Structure formats: C-alpha cells, structure tokens
Amino acid sequence: MRKMTVYKLKTPISEEDVRKLEVNDVLYITGTMVTARDAAHKRALDFFKKGKKLPIDLQGLAVFHCGPIVKKEEENWVIVAAGPTTSTRMDIFEDKFIQNFKARVIIGKGGMGKRTTDAMKKYGAVYGAFTGGAAILAANAIKEVKRGEWFDLGMPEALWILEVEEFGPLTVAIDAHGKNLFDEVGKRVEAVRSKIYEKLGVPK
Amino acid sequence: MEIKIVENVAVKLLQLAVTELPQDVKEALQRAYHEEESEVGKTQLKAILDNVELAEKMRKPMCQDTGVINFYVKAGAEVRGLDKIEQALRNATKRATKEVPLRPNAVDPFTQKNSGNNTGRFVPFIHWEILPGDDLEITAFPKGGGSENVCVIGMLVPGEGMIGLKRFVVDAVIKAGSKPCPPNILGVSIGGGADIAIKMAKKALLRPINQPTQNPEIAKLEKELYAAVNMTGIGPMGLGGKITALGVNVDYAYRHPASFPAAVAFQCWAARRATALIHFDGKFEYLSHKVK
Numbered sequence: 001m002r003k004m005t006v007y008k009l010k011t012p013i014s015e016e017d018v019r020k021l022e023v024n025d026v027l028y029i030t031g032t033m034v035t036a037r038d039a040a041h042k043r044a045l046d047f048f049k050k051g052k053k054l055p056i057d058l059q060g061l062a063v064f065h066c067g068p069i070v071k072k073e074e075e076n077w078v079i080v081a082a083g084p085t086t087s088t089r090m091d092i093f094e095d096k097f098i099q100n101f102k103a104r105v106i107i108g109k110g111g112m113g114k115r116t117t118d119a120m121k122k123y124g125a126v127y128g129a130f131t132g133g134a135a136i137l138a139a140n141a142i143k144e145v146k147r148g149e150w151f152d153l154g155m156p157e158a159l160w161i162l163e164v165e166e167f168g169p170l171t172v173a174i175d176a177h178g179k180n181l182f183d184e185v186g187k188r189v190e191a192v193r194s195k196i197y198e199k200l201g202v203p204k
Numbered sequence: 205m206e207i208k209i210v211e212n213v214a215v216k217l218l219q220l221a222v223t224e225l226p227q228d229v230k231e232a233l234q235r236a237y238h239e240e241e242s243e244v245g246k247t248q249l250k251a252i253l254d255n256v257e258l259a260e261k262m263r264k265p266m267c268q269d270t271g272v273i274n275f276y277v278k279a280g281a282e283v284r285g286l287d288k289i290e291q292a293l294r295n296a297t298k299r300a301t302k303e304v305p306l307r308p309n310a311v312d313p314f315t316q317k318n319s320g321n322n323t324g325r326f327v328p329f330i331h332w333e334i335l336p337g338d339d340l341e342i343t344a345f346p347k348g349g350g351s352e353n354v355c356v357i358g359m360l361v362p363g364e365g366m367i368g369l370k371r372f373v374v375d376a377v378i379k380a381g382s383k384p385c386p387p388n389i390l391g392v393s394i395g396g397g398a399d400i401a402i403k404m405a406k407k408a409l410l411r412p413i414n415q416p417t418q419n420p421e422i423a424k425l426e427k428e429l430y431a432a433v434n435m436t437g438i439g440p441m442g443l444g445g446k447i448t449a450l451g452v453n454v455d456y457a458y459r460h461p462a463s464f465p466a467a468v469a470f471q472c473w474a475a476r477r478a479t480a481l482i483h484f485d486g487k488f489e490y491l492s493h494k495v496k
Contacts, residue, residue, distance in 0.1 A: 004243040024244055069268060069307065081268040086350075086383075109441070110382050131248050132350065132385040132441055133267035133474050134255035169247050171443055181244075182382065185444040189378055189436050196435050200370040200428065 012060025015124035028168035041093035065108030067156025083135035095119035111182030128170030214296030217344035245445025271346035273328035280337035351384035382442020391469035396457035405467035413451035
C-alpha cells in the first residue's frame, strides 16, 4: 500500500486532478459543494432525461450526501449541523449522476457499491468518506450557504449550494481506478473470521 | 420533591448528554487514537475527537442524530410523587427538543408522521427500578439510529453454551461492519427471555467503560470478547484499523433449561449518557458530568 497522501483541492476539480487520488488518501475540499439525497438525485436525473438544465452546473464540484439542519437568521441561511447520511441509498442513481453531470467528488458515509465504483473509474470521480456523526466538524467548514433549490422536496432533501473551506478530512474510499476501500476491508475482515473463531475455541 | 425540579434536571441531562461525552468515553477515544496503527483509522479518530471538542465548546449536539430518548430511573420507594415523574420526563423531552435543540426523531409507524417533539407512544421510554430510600437517580440515554439498526437478539443452542455466544458476538460485529459508526461499545447479554436479553444488553451500555465488573467470570468474558472483536480489522468508521470496539460490557440472567437467549446492543462512538441524583429535599447533583 502506498503511503497516505493529503490533498487539498479547489473546485472546479479537473478529471486529471481527481485521477491522482488513491484509496486511503485524505482530501480536503475548498469551493462549492452541493447537498443531494435520494429525492434530489432522482429529480436531477429526470431533468437530464427531459433536457432541462439543473439549477447549478455540477461539473467539477463536490456532492454531499447530507440532509442538513438549516435555520434562517434574518435574511441568511445558516447550517446548524451537517453530518453525512448513508450513501448506499444513492447507489441506484450515482452512476448516471456521475456520467451526466461530471461531479468529481461524492461525499457520504458507509461507502458505495460496484455500480458507483465502475462509474467513478470510467468517468473520473472519487468517493470521500466523511466521519459519521461528525456534524459540527462539517458545519464548521461550511462558510456560506449560497442558496437553496428545490425546497418543495423538503429541507433535508433540497439542494443546498454551499461554499466550503478545507472541508474534511475525507478518506478516499473509492478512487477513479476501480479500487474500493470498504470492499477491501470487508474481504480482509472475512479472511480473519476463522482466526478469531480459532482463538475463541469456536468450531467452524 | 418538587416535580418541576425533576423536569428541569431532565432537560439539563439531555443537553449534557448530546453535547458532552462522559469522561470515560472521552478517555477511551483518546486512548484509541494513540493505539490505532492504521493511518486511515487515526484520521477518523482525530476527526471524532475534534468534533467532540468543538461540540462541547460550542454547546451543540455532537451528532445530527440526537437519537430516540430513553430514561433509566432508579426511584427510592419513599420518593413522593412517583406517579408524576413520567409526565415530567415527557415535558423535559419536549422542552429539550426546542431548547437544545434535538432533532425530532419520533415517528408514528402507521402514518409516518413525525411528532416533531421527540414524544409519542412509548417515547421517551422509561426504564424503572425501585430501590430503598428517598433519592431519585435519572439517566438520560439518547440512542442513535445507526447503531440501533444492527442490534441483534439470538436464541442460541443451550448445548453449545458460551462457545455459541462467542460466535454470535463476533458474527454480529462483522455483519454490522461500518454501519454502527465504530469504534463501538458493545452491550452483551446472556440468558433471560428474549425480551430480557435485549433489555439487559442495552442497559449494559450504561456502565462506564473503565468501571470493571465484580464478577470474575464476566470480567474474563469481557476481556476475551474485546480482544476478539478488535481482531476483526473493521476499524474506525469501518475504513480499516485496529480499534473496532472501545469496550465490551456483559450482563447475564438465569435462563430456561431449553433456552439460551443472547443479545448484542451496539453503541456508536457518540456514546451519550448523563446521570443526576435528586435528593428528597430537592437538592441535586450531576454524577456523569462536571457542571459549572
């Protein structure tokens, strides 16, 4: 395994830059990040099918699987807490999402499956795992809520367009070379199961 | 005892629980950071520690999922107004939802409607214990959804005994993987009926990690299970590493000759709990947290 490298990237992120990243690397993002959960992914793909433009061009940006707690202070929106949600729910949309919109970094928790991993390799994107539950750390890196879109989906499901500064640490858990850290860990854990049984005196 | 005092103390307990980890958990996370060998694991633990520190300083919930609210109440048999405590704890939950704030997490399973104030049928759930005396000890225990989703109860084969139990625990941890936001605390129970098993396992999570049990057999089993689950390599947030569990707490009950119930309750790294003791004269103290 190559030694972990720390990258600090600014949006828009190029395909070339994203392909430099490898699993285990740590990534911090500065620039524009957009939140999207299930409903927003679905609508974005519907828009694409109908040839309609999205409220924001996602090329080179970071997409965050997150339903933030947001409050309005006078005229401005403020993020109170913004931890990652479980990414596997977006697996059914993410391959087409990456292909169509060229978002370069997908952020969430828990990892994603083969469809997404394949799309990331083909079109050039990575998955950054943000520490589950670390909502204050995330909120602190969000410097400004530029605007919200698709409020009819509800607050957590809306598209929040955020300006972030050194958002992270993100562990690159899927890279643009087809490697998936969660799969690798899963395989290593499976291989050690029989050793643990043996130590405990448990028959196989 | 003034019932309003119970309500006020419970609001404070919820605020303390979601914003500040008990000392034993903080220490365990710091120890984990030093002991972790994988760079990825260390990165995750550092993020957790930074987040915990920020939450405490800013007095904000350390995780956006502020859980479903449980209270564990040890009531002295001579406490007057026991019948009013449940209402006081419900009121406290509603107030804390607004004042802290907590995320509304109580949903009607038929209509899918969120009550908006963290109360509903059996929510908050109150676990009662009646003891001699006239004191009231209340523990607020907000439990997150991610770790709750992987809790398991098994009716094992009595003939296999503890061997079966050990396999059950290891399999549960491997199956859970990254889902319960490790490093976790595990509550493990043996015996009872099916309902007693999962209740005991969850309650075992209340015991501070650094507080050893008096029972040598349990202590030995805890050590063995702790070493075993930390061999898995699941690591912090399931990204690979040495530290999968911060602690394993075991409890047991006698069982039916034909049954061997066992349960594993998972607690995420945000192991939130806060306890206060209210005396008969209304004076109170916080046992789990230093309150300035």
